[in-house]
Amino acid sequence: MLHTKIVDSKRGKIDIVKAEKFLSSSKYGAIIYFIGTVRNLNENKKVTGITYDSKDSLVLKSFEEIYKDSEKKLNIKDKAVFIEHVKGYVSVEEKSIIIGVGCKHRVEAYQLSRYIIEEIKKRTPIWKKEHYSKNDSEWLKGVSIQQN
Amino acid sequence: MKIIVELYGATKDLSSKNFLEIDIKNNSTIQDVKFEIIKFIDKKFEGNKNLKQIIESSAFCSENDKIISENYIISKSQTIGIIPPIGGG
Numbered sequence: 001m002l003h004t005k006i007v008d009s010k011r012g013k014i015d016i017v018k019a020e021k022f023l024s025s026s027k028y029g030a031i032i033y034f035i036g037t038v039r040n041l042n043e044n045k046k047v048t049g050i051t052y053d054s055k056d057s058l059v060l061k062s063f064e065e066i067y068k069d070s071e072k073k074l075n076i077k078d079k080a081v082f083i084e085h086v087k088g089y090v091s092v093e094e095k096s097i098i099i100g101v102g103c104k105h106r107v108e109a110y111q112l113s114r115y116i117i118e119e120i121k122k123r124t125p126i127w128k129k130e131h132y133s134k135n136d137s138e139w140l141k142g143v144s145i146q147q148n
Numbered sequence: 149m150k151i152i153v154e155l156y157g158a159t160k161d162l163s164s165k166n167f168l169e170i171d172i173k174n175n176s177t178i179q180d181v182k183f184e185i186i187k188f189i190d191k192k193f194e195g196n197k198n199l200k201q202i203i204e205s206s207a208f209c210s211e212n213d214k215i216i217s218e219n220y221i222i223s224k225s226q227t228i229g230i231i232p233p234i235g236g237g
Contacts, residue, residue: 003213032228036237053156053157053160054231055156055231057208057213058213058229058231059236061213074201076225085236085237096237097237118236120236120237121234121237124236124237125156125209125231125234125236126234126235126236126237127156127157127158127232127234127236128235128236129157131164133192139161140235142157142232142234142235143233143234143235144205144206144207144233145207145208145231145234146218
C-alpha cells in the first residue's frame with residue numbers, strides 16, 4: 001500500500017496527521033515516521049528558508065519505483081508507505097518531507113524507512129535553493145543521475 | 149528543428165521562462181543538445197564555469213519521463229527535460 005504526493009507550499013502543508021490516518025491498521029506492529037525539516041545553518045551560513053523545485057511526474061514515478069524496489073531488496077511484503085514532499089518555499093523548522101512506514105515488526109520498519117530516504121536522495125529529481133539571512137540565495141550542489 | 153528544454157533546479161538561472169528553445173539538426177543527440185546549451189552559456193553568461201559544469205553533469209529526460217542517455221537520438225521536434233544533480237529530502 002503506497003501513498004505519494006507533492007504538496008505545493010503555496011496551497012498547503014505536509015501533515016503527519018494524514019500519515020497517521022493512512023498507516024493506522026491493526027496489521028502493523030511497527031510504525032515509523034521520518035520527518036525532514038529545514039535546518040537553520042548550513043556551512044556556517046544562516047539559512048532562512050529553502051525553495052524546493054521538482055519535476056513532479058518523475059518524482060512520483062521515482063517514489064513508486066523505490067517502493068517496488070524495496071520489495072526485492074528488503075523482502076518486506078506486508079507494508080504501507082506514505083511519502084509526501086514539499087515544493088516551493090519553506091521556512092526554517094518547517095517540514096520538507098514526511099516518510100511514514102508501517103510493517104509487522106520494528107526491524108523491517110527501521111530498514112524500510114532508512115532505505116526510502118536514502119534512495120530518494122540518490123534518485124528523486126528534487127532541487128534545493130537555500131535562502132540566507134543576507135538576502136542572498138544559492139542552489140545546492142547535488143548528486144548526478146546521468147546514465148551513459 | 150526546434151526543441152524545448154525544460155529547466156529545473158540550478159538550470160532555471162538560464163532563463164526566466166523556465167525553458168530554452170534550441171535549434172538542432174535532425175537526428176541530433178543529447179550530447180549535441182548539451183553542446184548547444186554550453187554555447188548559449190558562453191554567449192549569454194560569459195562562459196560561466198559553474199553553469200557549464202552543471203550542464204556537463206546533468207541528465208536528461210524524455211517526454212514520457214524516462215532518463216535518456218547521451219547517445220539518445222532526437223528525431224522529431226519535442227520537449228525534453230534537463231535534470232541537474234539532485235538533492236531532495
